[in-house]
Amino acid sequence: QKEVEQNSGPLSVPEGAIASLNCTYSDRGSQSFFWYRQYSGKSPELIMFIYSNGDKEDGRFTAQLNKASQYVSLLIRDSQPSDSATYLCAAQGDSSYKLIFGSGTRLLVRP
């Protein structure tokens, strides 16, 4: 069973801090990795995706990928209360285009 694992949380950080969200995956054939933010009662919103080892930055967000360790992370700098949501990590294979999601990590940013 190909899986994506995330700590369910909640991860609680103070406003202005760096939030670090982690994700591991079991299928070494996974090539691309996506981070989505989902507010309660809403649909997932794409934050960013990464497919090369290393870091990828977009504004306050940085995705990190380590294929050797089968590990993906998302850093949120200067966390705001509006960042409080569930963050979903998803893996996509090279020939299988479906996304395999983790169960999500709930982030709570305290004012």
Added chain:
Amino acid sequence: DAGVTQSPTHLIKTRGQQVTLRCSPKSGHDTVSWYQQALGQGPQFIFQYYEEEERQRGNFPDRFSGHQFPNYSSELNVNALLLGDSALYLCASSFGQISGNTIYFGEGSWLTVV
């Protein structure tokens, strides 16, 4: 530029009934995938349509079927509804059968089976 649009937003059905959900992909996208998200879980892949054909299917029974139209819009049909089919149904659109392209979700259709 319209994003991914889904309808209806909410619906309530009775066990044994049938339901049809609709999706229009983002402008420029030609691939539509459907996902089911139960409360507290990540979305689960149902199937994907490209060039009007089902290209991939997840672990869902044949009660779940779909269709893609020439304008790339898509329908998800679920027959013989069960209480366990109550979930958020998400449509995702992307361009081509290429790994690593952006994938956007619609607002979803909330289905309650009573």
